[in-house]
Amino acid sequence: MIDRFSLDLVAVAVIPVITILLIFYYIDRHEKEPIGLLLKLFLFGMLISGPILFLEIMLDYFNRFTGVVSYFYTAFIVAGFSEEFFKRSVVIKLAFNNKHFNERFDGIIYSVFVSLGFALVENVLYVIFGYQSYQVGISRAFLSVPSHMLFAVTMGYYLSLSKYSTNERKKMNYYRQSLIAPILLHGAFNFIIAIQAFVFMPIFLIFLVYLWYINILRINKLKHVKEEE
Numbered sequence: 054m055i056d057r058f059s060l061d062l063v064a065v066a067v068i069p070v071i072t073i074l075l076i077f078y079y080i081d082r083h084e085k086e087p088i089g090l091l092l093k094l095f096l097f098g099m100l101i102s103g104p105i106l107f108l109e110i111m112l113d114y115f116n117r118f119t120g121v122v123s124y125f126y127t128a129f130i131v132a133g134f135s136e137e138f139f140k141r142s143v144v145i146k147l148a149f150n151n152k153h154f155n156e157r158f159d160g161i162i163y164s165v166f167v168s169l170g171f172a173l174v175e176n177v178l179y180v181i182f183g184y185q186s187y188q189v190g191i192s193r194a195f196l197s198v199p200s201h202m203l204f205a206v207t208m209g210y211y212l213s214l215s216k217y218s219t220n221e222r223k224k225m226n227y228y229r230q231s232l233i234a235p236i237l238l239h240g241a242f243n244f245i246i247a248i249q250a251f252v253f254m255p256i257f258l259i260f261l262v263y264l265w266y267i268n269i270l271r272i273n274k275l276k277h278v279k280e281e282e
Contacts (some may be wrong), residue, residue, distance in 0.1 A: 064179040065190030070173045077165050080272075083112040084096045086151055091166050102178075105171070108135045124247040129240030136171065137235040139165040141165020141208055149212065157213040158275040164209030165202055172201040200242050204235040206268040208242055213275060238264065 075231040106136070112131045116123055141164075148154055148163040176198060180190040211231035242264075245257045 058264065062173075062181045062185065062190060063177075065120065065187060066176040069120070069194035070169050070176065073198065073202050074166065074169055077162055081158060081162050082094045083158075084156060085164055085184075086159060090148070090151065091162070092155055094143065094163055094166040095170040096245065097147060098140065098172075099141045099165040101143060102171055105135050105139050111223065112280075117275075121248065123239075124244055127251050128243035128247055129236065132243050133236040133240035137208065137232060137239055139202060140164070140167050140171060140205070141212075141232050141235070144208070144212060149216065154216065155242040157217055160211075160213030161206050161275060162210035163273060164205040168201045168205035169198070172198050175201075200239075200264070203264045204239050204242075204266050206240075206271055207238060208232075210268075210271040211277065 054194070074095070109131050112135060113127065116126050116131065118126050144160075144163050144167050148159075154160065154163070176190075176193055179193060179197075180186070208231050211227045211234060215224050215227035215231060218227060241260060245253055245260060
């Protein structure tokens with residue numbers, strides 16, 4: 054028998070993810086992406102949790118560092134690289150050459166659905182099977198889940214630029230940036246949280262504002278391109 058506390062934890066873990074997905078589906082008003090494709094991307098985002106966890110365990114095994122260097126390695130290599138590499142791989146495999154990827158904003162939509170598929174599994178593991186805490190669930194609802202969305206927007210933005218660029222040099226540069234930029238943002242986010250030093254809190258807040266600002270600009274830029282086409 055599932056008790057009320059467990060159901061509440063499920064809600065706390067799931068609602069933030071579903072809310073963000075619905076928001077992005079709503080703002081994609083010009084030509085909606087097929088529900089089947091979006092669900093497939095979301096499902097594969099969930100399924101890559103296993104390979105990501107395995108790779109993170111393997112990479113963490115080589116973490117022989119201490120102090121700040123250890124935090125840096127964990128943030129950028131163990132978490133940042135592992136998670137963004139697999140999420141991007143799913144987008145490229147299932148959506149990059151898909152016939153429905155016919156507008157620049159689509160790259161962002163696809164990346165967000167994959168990323169939040171993974172974020173859902175991660176959230177459930179942390180909130181329900183890990184800490185079993187409302188506080189953890191609420192903090193992740195306002196920090197971790199939106200951060201996955203922001204990294205995905207960055208990834209999708211550069212994938213779209215790569216797909217539609219007519220300059221081969223820029224195309225390859227954007228393609229590389231679609232992996233490098235999310236890793237750097239993800240790593241910086243995790244690192245600032247990991248060091249848990251009060252003196253770095255202003256830096257953390259500035260970084261969050263920067264993430265929101267730059268990604269809102271990216272969303273608006275590609276949305277306007279879509280509306281003009």
